[in-house]
Amino acid sequence: MADGLETLRPGALTTVQDLGRAGHAHLGVPRSGALDMAAHRLANRLLGNPETAATLETTLTGCAVRVLRPTVAVVTGAPCPVTVAGRPAPWGQPVRVPAGAVLDVGTATHGVRSYLGFAGGVDADPVLGSRATDLLSGLGPQPLAAGTVLRLGEPQAGGPPPVPDAAPWAAPPRELVLPVVAGPRDDWFTAEGLRTLLTGRYRVSAASNRIGLRLEGPALARAREGELPSEGMPLGAIQVPPEGRPVIFLADHPTTGGYPVIGVVPPAALDAAAQAPPGTPVRFAPATP
Amino acid sequence: MNRPAAADGSPASASPERGTPPLVRPVGDRGLLVELPTAGRTEALHAELLRRRAAGTLPPVSEIVPGATTVLLDGLPSAQAARRLAAELPGWDVPPLSGGAENAVEIPVRYDGPDLADVAALWGVSEDEVARIHAATTFRVAFCGFAPGFGYLTGLEERYHVPRRSDPRTRVPAGAVGLAGPYTGVYPRSSPGGWQLIGTAPGTVLWDPDRTPAALLAPGTRVRFVPLGDGGTDGDGDAEDDGGVKGDGGADGDGTAGASGAPRTPNPKERP
Numbered sequence: 001m002a003d004g005l006e007t008l009r010p011g012a013l014t015t016v017q018d019l020g021r022a023g024h025a026h027l028g029v030p031r032s033g034a035l036d037m038a039a040h041r042l043a044n045r046l047l048g049n050p051e052t053a054a055t056l057e058t059t060l061t062g063c064a065v066r067v068l069r070p071t072v073a074v075v076t077g078a079p080c081p082v083t084v085a086g087r088p089a090p091w092g093q094p095v096r097v098p099a100g101a102v103l104d105v106g107t108a109t110h111g112v113r114s115y116l117g118f119a120g121g122v123d124a125d126p127v128l129g130s131r132a133t134d135l136l137s138g139l140g141p142q143p144l145a146a147g148t149v150l151r152l153g154e155p156q157a158g159g160p161p162p163v164p165d166a167a168p169w170a171a172p173p174r175e176l177v178l179p180v181v182a183g184p185r186d187d188w189f190t191a192e193g194l195r196t197l198l199t200g201r202y203r204v205s206a207a208s209n210r211i212g213l214r215l216e217g218p219a220l221a222r223a224r225e226g227e228l229p230s231e232g233m234p235l236g237a238i239q240v241p242p243e244g245r246p247v248i249f250l251a252d253h254p255t256t257g258g259y260p261v262i263g264v265v266p267p268a269a270l271d272a273a274a275q276a277p278p279g280t281p282v283r284f285a286p287a288t289p
Numbered sequence: 290m291n292r293p294a295a296a297d298g299s300p301a302s303a304s305p306e307r308g309t310p311p312l313v314r315p316v317g318d319r320g321l322l323v324e325l326p327t328a329g330r331t332e333a334l335h336a337e338l339l340r341r342r343a344a345g346t347l348p349p350v351s352e353i354v355p356g357a358t359t360v361l362l363d364g365l366p367s368a369q370a371a372r373r374l375a376a377e378l379p380g381w382d383v384p385p386l387s388g389g390a391e392n393a394v395e396i397p398v399r400y401d402g403p404d405l406a407d408v409a410a411l412w413g414v415s416e417d418e419v420a421r422i423h424a425a426t427t428f429r430v431a432f433c434g435f436a437p438g439f440g441y442l443t444g445l446e447e448r449y450h451v452p453r454r455s456d457p458r459t460r461v462p463a464g465a466v467g468l469a470g471p472y473t474g475v476y477p478r479s480s481p482g483g484w485q486l487i488g489t490a491p492g493t494v495l496w497d498p499d500r501t502p503a504a505l506l507a508p509g510t511r512v513r514f515v516p517l518g519d520g521g522t523d524g525d526g527d528a529e530d531d532g533g534v535k536g537d538g539g540a541d542g543d544g545t546a547g548a549s550g551a552p553r554t555p556n557p558k559e560r561p
Contacts, residue, residue, distance in 0.1 A: 025352045025363075027507060028433040182315075184316050230356050232359065233361075234317060254434065255433075255434055256356055256434030257434075264316055264320070266318050266319075
C-alpha cells in the first residue's frame with residue numbers, strides 16, 4: 001500500500017472512475033463510469049494506459065494527493081490550476097511527479113469535473129469488472145476522504161508515449177444544447193408539453209449529481225395522469241417527475257423507473273452535460289438522424 | 290413474416306396472450322422499448338430475447354432490461370440496426386413460457402413479518418394459511434431494480450395482491466420478505482420500505498459482488514419459498530447480513546446520492 005496515493009484533500013466529491021459496468025442493468029446495477037467519458041479516455045491515452053484503466057473524477061473543487069512512488073500524472077476535463085510539490089504544472093500534459101510530492105488539482109476555472117490519470121491507472125478491487133464508484137447503489141470504492149490510500153497499477157513497459165503538442169478538447173459549454181430523440185413516452189405529454197421541451201429555457205440545477213442532471217425551467221404538461229408500471233431506463237433518459245421539471249439520467253442512474261421518459265439524449269452528448277455547472281443555460285434540439 | 294397465432298381476425302386475435310403484436314418504441318438512437326399487453330408475454334419475450342442472444346441471432350445489444358410489461362433493448366450497434374430490429378420484432382413467433390418449477394431457487398423463510406396479520410385480514414384467511422399459500426406458489430423474477438439483487442417476483446393470484454403500506458417504514462431489515470401489488474420481494478439490504486412484510490429470509494444472500502453470479506435472482510429465475518420449522522433450522526439467524534454490499538448507498542442512501550432529490554427508482558407504487 002505504500003506505493004500508491006494518499007489523499008490529503010478530497011475536494012467536494014472525488015471518486016474512482018473507469019468505463020463503468022454496463023451490461024448488468026437487468027440486475028438493478030447502474031452502469032456508472034466517468035461522466036465526461038472523452039476527458040477520462042484522453043487522460044489514459046496521454047499516459048499510454050489501457051482504456052480500462054481508472055482515473056480520479058473530481059467535482060468543482062479538485063483534490064490533492066501525495067504520491068508515494070515516482071509516477072507520471074495528467075489532469076484533463078475541467079481546466080484548473082495544477083501544482084506538483086507547490087510548483088505550477090501544466091494542465092492537459094503528462095507531468096512527472098516524484099515520490100513524496102503533492103499533486104494538487106485546484107478549483108475548476110470552467111466546467112465541473114477534472115480527471116486525474118496516473119501511469120498504470122488507479123487500482124481498486126473491481127466489482128463486476130469495473131473499479132467505478134457508483135453513488136446510487138454503493139458499488140465500487142467509497143468516495144475519497146482525507147487519508148484514503150489508493151494503489152496504482154503497473155505502468156506500461158516503456159513509459160508514457162511521446163507528448164503531443166496539443167490534445168483536442170472541447171471547452172465546457174457556456175450554453176448546453178442537447179440533442180434529443182423523442183420517446184419512448186412522448187405520448188404521455190401534450191403537444192404543448194413537447195413544444196415546451198424544444199423551446200423552453202432551462203438551467204442546470206444545483207441539485208444535479210452523478211445520477212442525474214436536474215433542470216430548472218418550465219414544467220412539461222402531461223397528457224395523462226398516473227405512473228407507468230416500472231420499465232427500463234436508458235442512459236440519457238429525460239425523465240419527467242410529476243412536478244414536470246425534466247431530469248437527464250447520467251451514469252449512476254436507476255435502471256428501472258416509473259416516471260415517463262419524454263425523450264433521450266444520445267450518450268455522446270452527455271460529456272458536455274457532465275461539465276455544465278449549476279446555472280448553465282440548457283436548450284434541447286431535435287437530434288439529427 | 291411469420292405472424293403469431295390468430296392474425297386472421299378471428300376472435301382469438303383479440304386475446305392479449307397471443308394476438309396483439311408488441312408495440313416497439315424508439316429509445317434514443319440505438320435503443321428500443323418493446324411494450325406488451327401482459328406481464329406473461331413480457332416474460333416470454335424476455336426469454337426469447339435471451340435465447341436469440343445465446344444463439345447469436347440477435348444483433349449485439351449492451352442491455353436487455355425487462356420491466357413490468359416492457360423490455361428495454363439498449364446499445365444496439367447503429368441506428369440502422371435499431372430500426373431493422375424494430376421492424377422485425379413484432380413478427381416474431383414467441384412461444385409462451387412453460388410454468389414448471391424445475392431449477393427453482395429455494396429461499397428458506399420464517400413467516401413472522403410484522404404485517405402478516407394485516408395481510409391475512411386482506412386475504413380473508415388465517416396467518417398460517419398466508420404462509421401456506423405463499424410457500425405453495427412458484428414465483429418468477431419478472432424484473433429487477435431498486436437495488437442490486439432486488440427481484441420483483443410474480444406468481445401470486447390476483448386475489449392475493451395487496452396495496453403498499455400507507456405508512457412506509459423508515460427501516461426494513463435485510464432479508465425481509467414483502468408483498469406489494471402483484472409482487473413479492475426480499476430486501477437485499479436494510480433500507481426504507483413500504484411493502485407489507487410477511488416474513489424473514491435468514492441466511493439467503495441475494496447479492497454478493499464477490500460471488501459468481503453476484504445476484505441470486507435474475508429476470509426469469511423461478512423461486513420458491515420454503516417455510517422454516519418452529520425449531521429454527523436457519524443457522525445464525527443473521528437477518529442483518531448485507532450480502533457483502535459495500536456502504537449503504539442506494540436510492541434512499543447516504544446523502545451523496547441525494548436521498549430525497551435523487552431521480553426516482555421504480556414506480557412509486559411499486560418501489561419497495
